[in-house]
Amino acid sequence: MTGEFPKTLVIIPALNEQDSIAHVIGLIREYAPWADIAVINDGSTDDTAKIAASCGAFVLNLPHNVGIGAAVQTGFLYAERCDYEITVQNDGDGQHDPREIPLLVRELLSSGADLVIGSRYIEDRGYVTPLPRRVGIVLLANVISAITRHKFTDPTSGFRASNRRTIRLCARAYPHDYPEPEAVVLLHRAGLSLREIPVTMNPRYGGRSSITPFKSGLYMVKVLLAICIDLLRAPLRPDEV
Template sequence: MNTILAIVPALNEVDNIGSVVQNLKSTAPWLDVLVIDDGSTDQTAEVARAHGAKVISLPVNLGIGGAVQTGFLYAVKNHYDVALQVDGDGQHRAAEIEKLIAPILIGEADVTIGSRFLVKTSYKSPWPRRFGIYFLSKTIQSVVRKRYTDPTSGFRAYNQKALRVVSMHYSTDYPEPDSIVTLVKNRLRVIEISVEMDARLSGSSSITPFKSGYYMFKVSLAIILNSMMSRIWRE
C-alpha cells in the first residue's frame, strides 16, 4: 500500500489549523498529516497536535519555502511514496485529494498541481491577482514551452523522484512558480488537475496589492534566472 503524507505549512493559523487537520483526517484517514509550524507566535502547534497531526515547530520563521521544504525533507527521510502540499488556511479541499494523487499513483505524472483556472470553477479571484497569475503563467511558458494556468497554486502532489529534487532545491520565498521550472528542467512530468478551492476560513492573506506587484517582479526574475541554470538532479 502506498504511504502518503500531507505537508501543511502554517504560520499563526490557530483559527484554521484544527479544521484543516480534522478535514484531512476524516476525509482521507489513510493520510499522515504533518504540520510545519513556521515560527508561529500563537497556539498553532498545540491545536494541530490536539487534532492528531504530527508537528515540526521551526525555531524561527523560514517563510513558506523553508517550511514546505522541511516537509519534503521529512517525506524523503521517511520514504513516503507521495507527499501532498496543503495550505493551512482552509483553502484546499480535502475532498479533492484523491483526484490530485490519482495520476501519480498510476504512473502518469511525477507532480500534479491543483488548478483553479484549468476549467471554470466556483473560485473567485480579484482581477489584480488574476492578472499576476496570468503574467507568471506566460513567463513560465516562455521558458518551459508548456502552459500552466495556476502556477501559484500551493495544492500539489509529488512522487519520490520529484521529492528528491524539491527537497534539495526549493526557493525560500513564494516558491511555487519557480519550482515548476526546476521540476520541468529535471525532466519530471508536471501536470495540472482542475480542482475546486475555497476562500481562507478566517484571517487575511499576507500578500497586499503592493506585495503582489513586488512578488510578480521578483518571481518572474527568479524564473528567468532558474531557466538558465543546469539541471539539479540526474538519474
C-alpha cells in the same frame, strides 16, 4: 501501501493558523484517512502548533519564521527520511479542499506524472481572484508555459501532489523565495513530468490574508526576476542532487 493508496504524507506549512488548522486537519482525516499529516510550524506566535498536535498531527517546529519555501522543504526532508512514496501539499488556511486530495493522488498514480498541480483556472468553479493578482498570475503562467513548452494555468498554486522523484529533488533543492512557480521551472528543467488538474479553491476558513494589490504586483515582478536567474543556472537532475 494502505489499500488503494501508497504511503502518503500531507505537508501543511502553517504560520499563525490557529483559527483554521483544526478544521483543515479534520477534513484531511475524513477524506484522506490513509494519509499521515505533518504540520510545519513556521515560527507561529499563536496556538497553531498546540492545536495541530492535539488533533493528532505530527508537528515540526521551526525555530523562527523561515518562510513558506523552507517550511515546505522541511516537509520534503521529513517525507524522504521516513520513506513516504507520495506527498500532498495542503495550506493550513482552509483554501485547499482536502476532499480533493484523493483526486490529486489518483492523477499522480494513473498519469505517471512526477508532480500534479491543482489549478483554480482550468475550469470556472466560482473562485474569484482580485484583478491585479489574476493579471499577474496569467502573465506568470504564460511566461512559464513558454519556458517549459507546456501549458500551465496556475503555477502559483500550492495544492500539489509529488512522487518519490519529486520528493527526493525537492528535499535537496527547493526554492525558498517564490517556491511554487520557481519549482515548476526547476522540476521541468530537471526532466520531471508535471501536469495540472482542475480543483476547487475555498475562501480562507480563518484569519486574514496579508496579500494586497501592491504586494501582488511586487511579487510577480520578483518571481519573474527569480526565474530569469534560475534559467542561468545548470538544470538539476534527480540522480545528481
